[in-house]
Amino acid sequence: xxxxxxxxxxxxxxxxxxxxxxxxxxxxxxxxxxxxxxxxxxxxxxxxxxxxxxxxxxxxxxxxxxxxxxxxxxxxxxxxxxxxxxxxxxxxxxxxxxxxxxxxxxxxxxxxxxxxxxxxxxxxxxxxxxxxxxxxxxxxxxxxxxxxxxxxxxxxxxxxxxxxxxxxxxxxxxxxxxxxxxxxxxxxxxxxxxxxxxxxxxxxxxxxxxxxxxxxxxxxxxxxxxxxxxxxxx
Numbered sequence: 340x341x342x343x344x345x346x347x348x349x350x351x352x353x354x355x356x357x358x359x360x361x362x363x364x365x366x367x368x369x370x371x372x373x374x375x376x377x378x379x380x381x382x383x384x385x386x387x388x389x390x391x392x393x394x395x396x397x398x399x400x401x402x403x404x405x406x407x408x409x410x411x412x413x414x415x416x417x418x419x420x421x422x423x424x425x426x427x428x429x430x431x432x433x434x435x436x437x438x439x440x441x442x443x444x445x446x447x448x449x450x451x452x453x454x455x456x457x458x459x460x461x462x463x464x465x466x467x468x469x470x471x472x473x474x475x476x477x478x479x480x481x482x483x484x485x486x487x488x489x490x491x492x493x494x495x496x497x498x499x500x501x502x503x504x505x506x507x508x509x510x511x512x513x514x515x516x517x518x519x520x521x522x523x524x525x526x527x528x529x530x531x532x533x534x535x536x537x538x539x540x541x542x543x544x545x546x547x548x549x550x551x552x553x554x555x556x557x558x559x560x561x562x563x564x565x566x567x568x569x570x571x572x573x
Contacts, residue, residue: 340478359477365404366471372411373399373467379418380456381511384428386421389455390442396463397440427452430514430571433507435459435534436550437491437524443554448517451565452572457511459504465489492526492534501537508543515571517564518547544571 343354373396379386387395399407432453434445440462445455458464469488472480490500504516516538520527527534531547538545546567548560 343478356477359481360473363471363473363477363480365408367473368408369399369404369411370467370469372408372415375415376411376418377457377464377467384422384425385454385456386418386423388423388425388449389432389434389445389458390449391423392455392458393440393442393445393460393462396466397442400462400466425449425454428454430454430568431456431512432568433457433459433504433511433513433516434519435504435516435527436519436521437461437527438521438552439519439550441552441554444519444550444560447554447557447560448564451561451568453515453564453568457507457513459489459500459507461491464507465491492524492530497526497530498533498537501534504534505538505541505543508538508541513543515544515546515567517567518545520547520549521552522549 347354376387376392376395380392395411399411426449430453432448432455434448434455435458437460439445439460448455465488469484471484474480489503490496490498492500494500507513508516518527518531518534520531528549535545535547544567548563550556550560
């Protein structure tokens with residue numbers, strides 16, 4: 340395959356079926372461990388704040404996978420007993436965004452008195468909940484898994500993304516949904532009306548605010564998000 344040849348040239352490494360199977364297994368372990376963390380987020384007082392969870396998933400994306408798996412495996416027993424230091428334990432928010440890797444934004448949200456208890460982000464749940472079969476043809480398995488992963492706005496199946504968000508709202512006892520697109524995230528911006536309308540029709544409070552990539556406009560965002568949080572507290 341041309342893709343394999345180009346990857347071999349780029350990485351100066353041989354890509355074999357055996358190495359792909361091994362990589363899929365290792366990454367599968369990473370995602371399995373992260374899903375255990377997400378399971379803990381269902382608690383009334385989760386062991387991690389939203390910003391801490393983002394830092395954890397970001398580490399999973401950039402660290403050597405074997406090293407990360409070992410460290411998170413050892414950390415899980417501690418997380419089982421831990422309770423995050425939070426201003427309040429309700430309302431519980433689900434934050435939907437893409438390419439959000441600055442934990443300061445989730446810290447800002449939680450400073451308003453909310454708990455980011457779940458997310459719909461490529462730097463969060465959409466990575467953790469992607470599964471690869473790892474059967475006979477690893478390249479086919481990889482391609483199929485990325486097409487079947489929890490949907491995102493850039494895919495033509497973005498309506499399924501909203502259905503998944505509604506499912507997670509029920510599963511994680513979420514009080515409200517914050518759609519939080521980057522101001523130049525055109526795929527999420529043009530699907531935003533459909534997103535908000537569908538979530539609202541399901542009886543779930545929802546709002547949408549744009550953000551920059553770097554942490555900016557903190558005061559304005561605190562005011563606007565805080566006003567939404569206040570409506571959930573009534």
